[in-house]
Amino acid sequence: MKYIILLFLTCLSLCLSQAILAQTASSDPPAEAALVPSEPPAPPGNLTLKDLPNDDGHGIAVKWDLSPDDGAGAKSVISYDIYRSLSPDAPDSLWKKAGTVVLGVKSYADKGNRESDNDDYLPKKTNLYYRVYAVGAGVRSVAAAAGPVQAYDNWFNTLKVPELIFCVVFLILTVRFINMAKRGIDLYVRPLAGIEAIDEAIGRATEMGKPILYCLGIGTAGDIATIASFTILGRVARKVAEYQTSMIVPCIDPIVMTIAQETVKAGYADAGRPDAYKEDSVYYVTSQQFPYVAAVNGTIIREKPATNIYLGYFLAESLLLAETGVMAGSIQIAGTDQVSQLPFFVVACDYTLLGEELYAASAYLGREPLLLGTLKAQDYLKAIALVCIFALLALRVFTGADVIHKPFDMPWW
């Protein structure tokens, strides 16, 4: 008897599990017969399709009018499902679900993948067809269908017009000030304590007969702080060659090392001492942050440089380097654009260049027309930003007009 009961219960559980599995099927468009039978909501209307603007050609903008049952009554719509296919007559299994939006939303940006072997691949310049369903509780409306539409890549991104305007303004200012500098007009740059100390620091190293350590940070050759540091490295290398001191430049990136070698070699050549340049003075350590710091710390403690210069992109290793320099008794000049690391440099170093002062330092040191003109243009751009903030805020305070965000927020039109 117990075996019969066991057999009956096994058959019952098998039947129930099959029913449960059928109801929790995958995200493929379910056949309407599998849904719990109920009155479906009205479909969305006026489905329109167009190419998604400002993209790389793998996006379609889908818009529709809300279903009359959107959030209302027993047939309340709770979401909309959007499907995409290459043919209007494709079977349900070939309609790819592009996305789902909640009730009240009447548009969807279908941003497909650009790789053809990706599941979500959306081909460009190919006819595409869309269906939008209004989905209720366990039911779905008939589809609102539209097509064909094709996705195209765009040459111009209108969302970046504010950047274009600022670039044009900056370019005009830069060219103007470079021309002024070339004509010999004196362009004032306020003194920067950290930069004025570099000459003194190099002199100190020469007197003590100890080397100078120049650390470019852990950035790559594409980081702006590293690029600014290259310019200063060239000036420092020239001074070091003139004073006949030695230099140590440990690098974390092979490309940075290559550029640093070229820069230092050029600095020595400018000073008329190309023979004094030692290739081993600029070397690659490793590409990881903390092993690099361990090696540089060891160098600082063993070589005991008289001057440590840290200019570039730094992260957590900033305090490790600066504290080790203090232990070694070096004079330290630091500069970075990383706001999170500036406190450590300010605390542990003798001179610190804050943020933009690092970029200004190269112009201040060399006083080349190209760099001076760029620095002045930056200042004028800052002044424009100051005036903009002040004027538009005053407008908002006294008139309440909320025109403030329009010139700057996306999309612009």
Added chain:
Amino acid sequence: MTSKTAMRILTAIVALIFLISWIMKSGSGMSDSAFTNVRDGFLVTFAVFLTLSIFSFLYRDNPFYKFAESLYVGISAGYWMCYGFWSTVVGNFVPRASRSLSEFFHVPYQEHADHILIYIPIIFGLILLTRLLPKIGWLSRWSLAFIIGATAGLNLTRYLRSDFISQVSNSFIPLFVDWKGVGDFVNHISLAADGQFIAILSNWVIFVGVMCGLVYFFFSKEHKGAFGVASRVGIWILMVTFGASFGYTVMGRISLLVGRITFLFGDWLNIL
């Protein structure tokens, strides 16, 4: 006693402690396999040795720190070389270049990839390697020029949006929040965090901080008079910000130290 002798005695003591720790950790292992217990015991003991070797730098430079440093640098350089080969050459180039190579390295061949365009960065990379040959090393400057120029140009719009336009846009905050007149403001003044007074005060601090901070970074004018006062206010606000950031980051660093101490006292000494 000379320093050499002292170092020899110290090394012998360290070696003895290492051995004792290894034996004890192997003996207290939880696995049924003796080899696994011995291996795990060695790894934990070696990790402790390296941790303490690095910490010894706080006292002064010594051979243990030099050993740990050299091991760390060497392993990291070797790891990155292998990682660079498998992620860039095998992961990026091989699937686009050749079907047979893809099969050799067991990576999926990309049928629709830009098979010709992929050779442009390859050529640039090979040109970069000409640095190793002094006679044609000058060719590498072309690759370097492309790297710096391209990344600076690409970063221009990115930083212009994130570091300038967005910052300016976010500075347009209301200076008078829910303003219904001076009388209403005075009657309802309170120090509640979500109250009107704190909201107005916060916005004014942001406004003054941004304006004075921008004035500080103005290089074209000497900081004198009213300009100098604004600049001084700016640097004070910057320093207060740095102080807060310093304290916050130190908390994070202390938590890293706690992690290491937990390893030493927990996993090694089994005290915690």
